[in-house]
Amino acid sequence: MKIMCLNGWGGKLHQELTAYVKDVSPDILCLQEVTHSPAAESEWLTYRDGDHILPQRANFFRDVARVLPDHVSVFCPAAQGTLWDGERAVPSQWGLATFVHSALPVTAQVQGFVHKAFSPHGYGEHPRSRSAHAVRVYDYEQDRFLCIAHMHGLRDLNGKSDTPDRRLQAERLAELVAHVSEPEDGLIVCGDFNIEPNSETFEILGTLGLADLVTTRGFPGTRTSHYAKPGRFADYMLVNEHVAVSDFSVVFDPEVSDHCPLVLTI
Numbered sequence: 001m002k003i004m005c006l007n008g009w010g011g012k013l014h015q016e017l018t019a020y021v022k023d024v025s026p027d028i029l030c031l032q033e034v035t036h037s038p039a040a041e042s043e044w045l046t047y048r049d050g051d052h053i054l055p056q057r058a059n060f061f062r063d064v065a066r067v068l069p070d071h072v073s074v075f076c077p078a079a080q081g082t083l084w085d086g087e088r089a090v091p092s093q094w095g096l097a098t099f100v101h102s103a104l105p106v107t108a109q110v111q112g113f114v115h116k117a118f119s120p121h122g123y124g125e126h127p128r129s130r131s132a133h134a135v136r137v138y139d140y141e142q143d144r145f146l147c148i149a150h151m152h153g154l155r156d157l158n159g160k161s162d163t164p165d166r167r168l169q170a171e172r173l174a175e176l177v178a179h180v181s182e183p184e185d186g187l188i189v190c191g192d193f194n195i196e197p198n199s200e201t202f203e204i205l206g207t208l209g210l211a212d213l214v215t216t217r218g219f220p221g222t223r224t225s226h227y228a229k230p231g232r233f234a235d236y237m238l239v240n241e242h243v244a245v246s247d248f249s250v251v252f253d254p255e256v257s258d259h260c261p262l263v264l265t266i
Contacts, residue, residue, distance in 0.1 A: 001139060001266050005150060005190035005237055007032040007259035008064070010047065010094075011057025013226075017256035022067040024263065028137075029068065029099040030150035032192045036061040036075055037083060037092035045083035045090055049123075056083055058090070061097050071099040076111045078131045078152070081123035094123065096152050096191075098133050107145070108136040108180045114169040115154040127154040127165065132173050132191070136180045146188065146243075147181035149173070153194035160196050160231060170204040177208060190237040190262060197233050210238035214262065219250040226258035237262045 004026035008017060010033050021029065037045060040058035047054045057063060065073040077095040084090065100106055116129040134149035151173050154165060173189070181187055189210055195201050197215045214222060214236050221232025239245065247265040 001028075001141070002026045003028045003030070003148060003188060003190075003264045003266070005030045005235065005262040007152070007192040007235060007257055008060060009033055009257040009259065010035050010054060011060035011063060012055055013256050014057045014060070014063060016254055018063055018067045020254055020256045020261070021064060025068070026263070027101045027104060028148055029064070029071070030096070030148065030190055031064060031099070032096045032150065032152040033094070034061050034064075034075065034097045035059070035083070035092055035094055036077065037090055040085065040090050040092070042085045045085055045092065047083055056092070058083070058092070064097070064099065068099050071101050072106065074098045074109070074133065076131050076133045077118065078113070078129045079119035079123045080121070081119075095131055096133060096150065098135060098150070100135060100137060104137040104139065106135050106137055110134050110176055110180050112172070112176050114151050114172040114176070115165060127156050130154045130169070132176050134177055134180050136185065144186065145182065145184075146186040147177065148188045148190075149177045150189070150191040152192050155194050160194055160234075162195070162200050166195060167200060167204070170201040174204055174208055184242060186242040186266070187240040188237065188243060188264065190235070192235050192259060194234055196231070202238075205238055209240040211240075212236050212238045213245070213248045213264070214250060217248060222250055222260045222262065224252065224255040224258055224260055226255060235259055235262055237264055239264070
């Protein structure tokens with residue numbers, strides 16, 4: 001089984017990303033920074049936040065679902081705000097999505113917030129609302145249950161250091177995972193956590209028996225050349241003792257986002 005985790009950057013590198021996802025065809029894809037704009041008339045919109053201007057794929061969720069036709073797709077919105085088609089305001093939902101191959105029955109799932117709550121009338125002030133999603137699936141090849149969860153951690157304009165909000169975020173994620181997983185399940189928790197490798201988040205998730213694969217296997221970071229700021233770590237993938245890792249990679253080539261895909265084979 002292959003599990004991929006990726007911050008999709010709102011589909012800015014849409015063609016490269018969808019081609020890569022189609023080629024790898026992971027059994028489970030955990031995707032963050034996903035746009036969903038049903039009212040859009042154009043394929044591309046623009047995100048504006050002061051001086052921060054970014055092209056966004058209008059219906060990134062639909063685009064990825066189309067290249068994974070054999071998967072069950074779930075979109076988990078964190079907020080609805082405004083993207084722009086020229087000077088036309090377009091309502092757009094923003095959040096994360098999970099894609100599970102239809103051969104893997106989803107026997108339980110939970111969607112919740114790790115920071116704030118759903119923001120229905122704008123993206124809100126920083127640090128903005130952030131959600132998480134967990135699924136429990138049955139793997140017939142291994143004749144057992146697996147639980148896979150991911151979140152998009154809050155973005156603090158002051159940096160990625162530990163804060164009370166980040167501690168609460170980690171505690172909420174752990175509670176969400178514990179709500180659907182059972183003690184003997186293989187457990188995988190991943191996402192763009194927006195934290196440093198020495199964060200207390202790992203201690204909190206360690207209470208679930210989880211250990212990170214990115215930092216313990218010597219990878220130099222999880223950001224691509226499209227990310228020009230200092231600090232090369234943002235994305236992590238943790239597993240418990242019931243997950244037999246066959247292969248794990250931080251994929252630097254091809255570049256499909258300003259984040260690297262994390263790909264686990266078990």
